[in-house]
Structure formats: C-alpha cells, structure tokens
Amino acid sequence: MNPVLLGLIAGVLGLAVGVSGVLAYVSSRRQRQELAANDDPAIPNGAAEVLAAxxxxxxxxxxxxxxxxxxxxxxxxxxxxxxxxxxxxxxxxxxxxxxxxxxxxxxxxxxxxxxxxxxxxxxxxxxxxxxxxxxxxxxxHTEIARTEEVRNDFVANVSHELKTPVGAISLLSEALDDAAGDEEAVRRFAARMSKESARLTSLVQDIIELSRLQSTDMVDRAREVDLNQLVAEAVEANRLPAENRKTTVVVGGSVDGAVYGDAKMLTTAFRNLIDNAIRYSPEGSRVGIGLRSRDGMAQVSVTDQGPGINPEDQERIFERFYRIDSARSRHTGGTGLGLSIVKHVVSNHGGEVNLWSQPGQGSTFTVRLPEMESAEPSAEKQQQSDAAGARARKATPPAGGGTREQGVSA
Missing domain, CATH: 3.30.450.20 (PAS domain)
Structure with a gap:
C-alpha cells in the first residue's frame, strides 16, 4: 500500500481518537456538575439567605x-x-x-x-x-433559663428569710401578752422582739438596696470620688457595732487617684465589708483596712481575725442568702445579702472583689477599682493628705505601736 495513503489513514484515526477523548471529558465533566447540583438541598429560592439572617x-x-x-x-x-x-x-x-x-x-x-x-x-x-x-x-436560652432560676431562688429565699423574723415576732408578742404580770419575762420578751425587729428591718433594707442597685443607671449618678474619704465614712458608720464587740478597726495607707463612680453605692459596699469583718471576728480582736494604689488601680483590703472560710465555700460566698453557718449567721444578725451587694456594686464600677481565706487564719476581702489617673499626687494633694492623717492621729490615740485607728473601741 502506498505509504502516503497509510500515513493519511493513521492521521485520520488519530484525530478521531483525540476528538473522542475530548468529547468523553466534556461529557464526564457535565455529569459531575449535574451530580453536584443534585446534591445541593432542594430548598426554596432565597431560603438560604433568610436562614443566614x-x-x-x-x-x-x-x-x-x-x-x-x-x-x-x-x-x-x-x-x-x-x-x-x-x-x-x-x-x-x-x-x-x-x-x-x-x-x-x-x-x-x-x-x-x-x-x-x-x-x-x-x-x-x-x-x-x-x-x-x-x-x-x-x-x-441557657442564660435566660439561668436568670429565671436565680430569680425564682431569690423569691423563695426572700420568702423564707422574711418568714423567720415575722414568725418570731408573732410568737413573742403572744408570749408577752401571756406574761403581762411577770415584769422580768416582759423585759426578756421585749428584748427578743427588739432583736428580731432589727433583724427584719436590716433584711428589708438589704433587699431594697439590692433592688435599687439593679435598677440604678450608674452612669447618670457617677462622679469623681475619693476612696479615702468613702472608706473613712464606712468606718464611721460601723463605729457603734465595733464598740459593742470591743473591736478595733485599724486603717492604713491611702489611695492616690480618684475613682469615677457612685459615692453612695461604694460607701455601702465598704460598709458591708467592714460590718461583715466585725461580725465574724472574735470580740476584742482587730479588723484591718489597707488602702493602696498600684498599676492604675485603687485597692482596698479588709482583713478580719475570724474563723476563716473553707475552699469549697469560697466560690459561693458572694451568692445571695448563702451562709456557711446558718446558726452563726442568726447569732450575728447577718442577712446573707451583704457580700452580694458588695460584688454587685464593684462589678458595676468595672472592678473586682477577691477573697483570700484559710480556716483558722481569718479572711481578707480585696476590692480593686480603676483609678481616673495613675499619676503621683501633686504636692498640694500630698499636703492635704498629710494634714488629714495628722488630724486623724490627733482625734484617735494610737494603739499597737502607733498604728492609726478609726471606729475604735478597745
């Protein structure tokens, strides 16, 4: 056969094979695209965009x-x-x-x-x-359910806590009526009624305070405040309880910068911390309050000489109505809301409150709040601070080696 004819035939066959390969590739690609399209969920047009939004x-x-x-x-x-x-x-x-x-x-x-x-x-x-x-x-809805659970627990606890002093007052009034002819019994029952009434008043005030804190817009009421002055006012508010328990309240150090916040709310928080320390410290002991500025943060520490807190209780100590020892709380008159108020106030001011405690070694609660400025105090402020310290030392005789004391009772 003619070699030229053979070459021509071979070329035609090669071209046919090439065209067949291209057609097979295109057909395979089209089939894969169709399969991929069929794998996509057949949901109505626009549904994917709605789901994403x-x-x-x-x-x-x-x-x-x-x-x-x-x-x-x-x-x-x-x-x-x-x-x-x-x-x-x-x-x-x-x-x-x-x-x-x-x-x-x-x-x-x-x-x-x-x-x-x-x-x-x-x-x-x-x-x-x-x-x-x-x-x-x-x-x-996890957070919604948790909030609802906390609210229900709070209502149940409030009902229980209110029922105890109210029931006690009711029983004591009946006993007082029955013992009208016994002067000694009348005085004893009247004293118990007065104590339960004070407990009820304190509980109601704490509930109102906590409700007010939750509904208050701190931004509208915030001002530049001096923590040194607020702590001094909180100490003064606890002077009588400290004297009744023969407890010495010792204040040391100072905060350099001002804090932006609600003075009344912060004073309430420090008053509760100091009151808590006085209640749970033995009679005749000492409560220490330390103030300092560090890394742009104002720090206030309250240390007591109480029985200390077990590690398993420390995580729950700031919960509403949580008590480590209910019998002791009834004896001291605590409502179980003081530390909850402290944590709420401090959180509202962008700060934190921490606890250090060991059984038998007392407890230290430390509040840290952001200062408005971290610079060192001016000479004028330093002179004012020194003058205030001199007045405090003059007003209150030093004890324990010249340590400054406020709210003192020895």
Whole structure:
C-alpha cells in the first residue's frame, strides 16, 4: 500500500481518537456538575439567605438524617459533628416531623460536649422544608433559663428569710401578752422582739438596696470620688457595732487617684465589708483596712481575725442568702445579702472583689477599682493628705505601736 495513503489513514484515526477523548471529558465533566447540583438541598429560592439572617443556629438534614447544611452556631453548640446530627433528642424530633408532617417545637436541655460537663438549654423548632428535607432551628436560652432560676431562688429565699423574723415576732408578742404580770419575762420578751425587729428591718433594707442597685443607671449618678474619704465614712458608720464587740478597726495607707463612680453605692459596699469583718471576728480582736494604689488601680483590703472560710465555700460566698453557718449567721444578725451587694456594686464600677481565706487564719476581702489617673499626687494633694492623717492621729490615740485607728473601741 502506498505509504502516503497509510500515513493519511493513521492521521485520520488519530484525530478521531483525540476528538473522542475530548468529547468523553466534556461529557464526564457535565455529569459531575449535574451530580453536584443534585446534591445541593432542594430548598426554596432565597431560603438560604433568610436562614443566614435570622440569627439562630440552623441545620438542614436529608431523608436519612444526614446533615447537608448547618450554620457555624450549630457546630458551636455541639449539635453537628462532621455530617452527623448528634443529639438523640433532635433525631427523635426529626423522625416525628418527617412521619407526621407537623411542625414541632420544644425546649431541650442537652449535655455540653462529649463528656457531659454542664448543659445547654435550647429552644428548638423542627419543620419540613422542600420535598425531602427537614429544617432545625435552635436558639440558646441557657442564660435566660439561668436568670429565671436565680430569680425564682431569690423569691423563695426572700420568702423564707422574711418568714423567720415575722414568725418570731408573732410568737413573742403572744408570749408577752401571756406574761403581762411577770415584769422580768416582759423585759426578756421585749428584748427578743427588739432583736428580731432589727433583724427584719436590716433584711428589708438589704433587699431594697439590692433592688435599687439593679435598677440604678450608674452612669447618670457617677462622679469623681475619693476612696479615702468613702472608706473613712464606712468606718464611721460601723463605729457603734465595733464598740459593742470591743473591736478595733485599724486603717492604713491611702489611695492616690480618684475613682469615677457612685459615692453612695461604694460607701455601702465598704460598709458591708467592714460590718461583715466585725461580725465574724472574735470580740476584742482587730479588723484591718489597707488602702493602696498600684498599676492604675485603687485597692482596698479588709482583713478580719475570724474563723476563716473553707475552699469549697469560697466560690459561693458572694451568692445571695448563702451562709456557711446558718446558726452563726442568726447569732450575728447577718442577712446573707451583704457580700452580694458588695460584688454587685464593684462589678458595676468595672472592678473586682477577691477573697483570700484559710480556716483558722481569718479572711481578707480585696476590692480593686480603676483609678481616673495613675499619676503621683501633686504636692498640694500630698499636703492635704498629710494634714488629714495628722488630724486623724490627733482625734484617735494610737494603739499597737502607733498604728492609726478609726471606729475604735478597745
């Protein structure tokens, strides 16, 4: 055969093979694109944009509960792992909705994480979308549920705490009426009634104070305040309780910069801290108050010589109505709200309150608040501070080696 003809035939065959390969590649690519398009959830147009804008975690699952779409929030809440819907409660809900075609909405409490440390409260709504898909919407209500629980506990505790002194006053009034002819018994019952009445008054005042703190806008009432003066006023307010328990209140140091805040709220917080230290210190002991400025923060520490606090109780000491020893609290007259008020006030001022305590070694509560300025005091302020210290030393005789004392009773 003619070599030229053979070459021509071979060229035609090669061209045919090449064209066939290109056509096969184009056909394969088109099939892959069609398969990929078929894998996308057949949800109505615009639904994806709406889901992204509603601000709730969402999940779209197919006919076998495989996850085909999920928001980042769904992964963050631990509802989805890979392409799997994790919580069995959600799987049960999707199964019912798929079977009945009826929208279902429930509140679920789910374990947080695979180890079950803590829980998450979710408001979940499950509905069909398109022809074969199920949509799950989840809203995190954990904080809402926690707040509601705290509110309910607070109401229950208030009711219990109010019932105790009110019941005592009622019984004592009956006993007082029955003992009208016994002068000694009348005096004894009257003294008990006076004590219970004072306890009731203190509890009501603390409840009102806590309610006022929660509803007060600190920004409207905040001013430049001098913590040295506020602490001195808090010490003076506790002078009588300190004298009754023969407790010496010792104040040392000073704060250089001013603090931006509500003077009345801060004075209440320091008064409660000092009152707490006096109540739980043995009679005839000493309560120390230290003031200092460090790294732009004003620091006030209140140290007592009380029995100390166990580590397991220290985490709860700032909870409302929490008492380490209820019998001792009744004896000292504490309401269980003082430290809660302290923490609330300090938090409102952008500060923090910390506790150091060991059983048998007393406790130290330290309040740290941001100062308005961290510069050293001017010469004029330093002279005023020295003059104030001299007046305090002159007004109150030094004790314990010349340490300055206020609210003193020895």
């Amino acid at each position: 509603i601000g709730r975690a969402y999940i779209v699952v197919d006919a076998v509960d495989g996850v085909v779409r999920a928001s980042p929030g769904a992964y963050a809440l631990g509802l989805v792992r890979g392409h799997t819907l994790v919580p069995p409660e959600l799987l049960a809900m999707t199964s019912r909705v798929r079977r009945d075609g009826v929208i279902e909405e429930r509140q679920l409490e789910l374990q947080r994480g695979p180890l079950g440390q803590g829980s998450t409260i979710l408001q979940v709504r499950v509905a069909t979308v398109g022809e074969e898909y199920i949509l799950i919407l989840a809203d995190d």
